[in-house]
Amino acid sequence: xxxxxxxxxxxxxxxxxxxxxxxxxxxxxxxxxxxxxxxxxxxxxxxxxxxxxxxxxxxxxxxxxxxxxxxxxxxxxxxxxxxxxxxxxxxxxxxxxxxxxxxxxxxxxxxxxxxxxxxxxxxxxxxxxxxxxxxxxxxxxxxxxxxxxxxxxxxxxxxxxxxxxxxxxxxxxxxxxxxxxxxxxxxxxxxxxxxxxxxxxxxxxxxxxxxxxxxxxxxxxxxxxxxxxxxxxxxxxxxxxxxxxxxxxxxxxxxxxxxxxxxxxxxxxxxxxxxxxxxxxxxxxxxxxxxxxxxxxxxxxxxxxxxxxxxxxxxxxxxxxxxxxxxxxxxxxxxxxxxxxxxxxxxxxxxxxxxxxxxxxxxxxxxxxxxxxxxxxxxxxxxxxxxxxxxxxxxxxxxxxxxxxxxxxxxxxxxxxxxxxxxxxxxxxxxxxxxxxxxxxxxxxxxxxx
Numbered sequence: 406x407x408x409x410x411x412x413x414x415x416x417x418x419x420x421x422x423x424x425x426x427x428x429x430x431x432x433x434x435x436x437x438x439x440x441x442x443x444x445x446x447x448x449x450x451x452x453x454x455x456x457x458x459x460x461x462x463x464x465x466x467x468x469x470x471x472x473x474x475x476x477x478x479x480x481x482x483x484x485x486x487x488x489x490x491x492x493x494x495x496x497x498x499x500x501x502x503x504x505x506x507x508x509x510x511x512x513x514x515x516x517x518x519x520x521x522x523x524x525x526x527x528x529x530x531x532x533x534x535x536x537x538x539x540x541x542x543x544x545x546x547x548x549x550x551x552x553x554x555x556x557x558x559x560x561x562x563x564x565x566x567x568x569x570x571x572x573x574x575x576x577x578x579x580x581x582x583x584x585x586x587x588x589x590x591x592x593x594x595x596x597x598x599x600x601x602x603x604x605x606x607x608x609x610x611x612x613x614x615x616x617x618x619x620x621x622x623x624x625x626x627x628x629x630x631x632x633x634x635x636x637x638x639x640x641x642x643x644x645x646x647x648x649x650x651x652x653x654x655x656x657x658x659x660x661x662x663x664x665x666x667x668x669x670x671x672x673x674x675x676x677x678x679x680x681x682x683x684x685x686x687x688x689x690x691x692x693x694x695x696x697x698x699x700x701x702x703x704x705x706x707x708x709x710x711x712x713x714x715x716x717x718x719x720x721x722x723x724x725x726x727x728x729x730x731x732x733x734x735x736x737x738x739x740x741x742x743x744x745x746x747x748x749x750x751x752x753x754x755x756x757x758x759x760x761x762x763x764x765x766x767x768x769x770x771x772x773x774x775x776x777x778x779x780x781x782x783x784x785x786x787x788x789x790x791x792x793x794x795x796x797x798x799x800x801x802x803x804x805x806x807x808x809x810x811x812x813x814x815x816x817x818x819x820x821x822x823x824x825x826x827x828x829x830x831x832x833x834x835x836x837x838x839x840x841x842x843x844x845x846x847x848x849x850x851x852x853x854x855x
Contacts, residue, residue: 408474411475414474417445419481429513439517442524483555485518486515489518490558499566499570500563522555529549556625564632567613568633572636575602576640578641578644578648581650582599598699627732628720631719631720631734635734635815637714639815645745650703711743740775744774744775769843770847773847779823782848790844794833794834794841830848
C-alpha cells in the first residue's frame with residue numbers, strides 16, 4: 406500500500422501541469438515542470454518517515470519502500486533531460502542577451518528538472534537521507550548522487566556560458582580606451598566616460614545577475630558560481646594592474662572657444678537694434694556650465710567594475726562546511742579587487758608626497774596588503790621604476806604569454822610564483838638602485854611577508 410502511494414506521488418510529480426501555458430516555454434506540446442513539484446514529493450516522503458520514526462523496524466521498512474519509486478523517478482528525469490542537453494537550442498544562446506534575457510523553451514524544461522531535483526534534495530537534507538556510505542544505512546546515497554548529477558548537468562553549462570561572455574569583456578579592460586571624449590553640452594548628465602567594456606557590462610550584468618540567481622539557487626550549483634566569480638575577479642585584477650593609462654588631455658580653458666570681439670565698425674547701422682531700447686532684466690538663474698566629460702582611469706574603471714560585479718549573486722560563506730570555503734574564497738577575491746581600486750587611485754597622488762623612501766614603501770605595503778604581489782608590482786614599476794625597466798615577464802626570463810599562463814593563471818599560482826619572480830625583479834632593479842629605491846624597498850618588505 407505504501408509503495409503504491411509513493412509511486413502515485415512520483416507519477417503526480419512528473420505529470421503535465423494544467424492551466425494556461427506560457428507559449429515561450431512550450432516544447433513539443435509539453436510544458437516544463439513547475440516549481441514546487443519536488444517539494445510536494447519531499448513532503449510526502451517526510452510525512453511517512455516522521456510517522457514511523459518512533460518504530461525502528463517500521464522506519465527501515467519505509468526506507469526500503471522508497472528505493473524503487475525513487476529509482477524510477479531518476480530514470481524518468483534522466484530520459485527527459487538527455488535529449489534536452491543534446492539539443493543545439495540548449496546553448497543557443499549560451500548566455501542571456503538584451504534581446505533574449507530569459508531562457509528559451511529547451512532551457513526552461515532543463516531548468517525545471519534541475520529545480521525539481523533541488524527541491525527534493527532539500528527534503529533529503531532535512532531528513533538526512535543518502536548521506537551514509539554504509540550499505541547497511543538507508544541505501545539512498547545513489548539517489549542523492551543522481552539528483553546532484555542532474556543539477557550539475559543543467560547548471561554548469563549555463564553558468565559557463567555566462568563566464569565565457571564575461572571574460573573577454575574583462576580582459577579588454579587592459580587596453581586603454583580612446584581618449585577622445587564627446588563634446589561637452591549643457592545637458593550632459595555624467596562627467597565620466599568609462600571604458601567601452603564597462604558600458605557594455607552596465608547593460609549585461611543586471612541580466613546575468615537574474616539568470617545566475619535562477620541557475621545557482623541550489624547549494625549544489627554554488628561551486629560553479631564561485632568559480633565564475635573568482636575567475637572574473639582575477640581576470641579583472643590582471644587586466645587593470647597591467648593597464649597603462651595615457652595622461653588625459655586637459656579640459657579646455659573657460660575662455661577658449663569664445664568669439665573674439667571684432668573691431669568696431671566705422672559705419673553705424675541704419676537702424677539701432679530694438680534690444681537697445683528694452684529694459685534688460687536679470688535672468689532667473691545663471692546658465693549651468695557645460696560638463697566636460699573625463700575618460701575614466703584604470704582606478705575609475707576598477708571601481709565601476711567592482712560595483713557591477715557586486716550585483717551578481719555570490720555563495721554564502723556561512724553555509725555548510727563543504728560550501729563555506731568557496732564563499733570565503735569569493736569574499737577574499739572581492740576584497741582584493743576593492744583594495745586594487747584604492748591602490749590605483751592612491752598611486753596617482755602618492756608620488757607627489759615628499760616622504761622618505763622607507764615611509765613611502767611602508768605606506769605602499771599597507772595599501773597592497775590584500776593584493777597579490779604580482780598584481781601590485783606592474784603599477785608600482787610604472788609609477789616608481791625607471792623608464793628602461795622591462796616588463797615583469799621579461800625580467801622573469803619568460804615571454805609574456807608564458808608568464809601569464811604559468812604565473813598569472815589564478816590567485817594560488819600567483820602566490821606560488823611571487824617569491825621566484827620577485828627575486829628576479831630585485832636583481833634587475835639593483836642595476837640602478839637609487840633610481841628604483843621605492844620599488845626596491847617595497848619589494849623587499851613584500852617578499853619578507855610571502
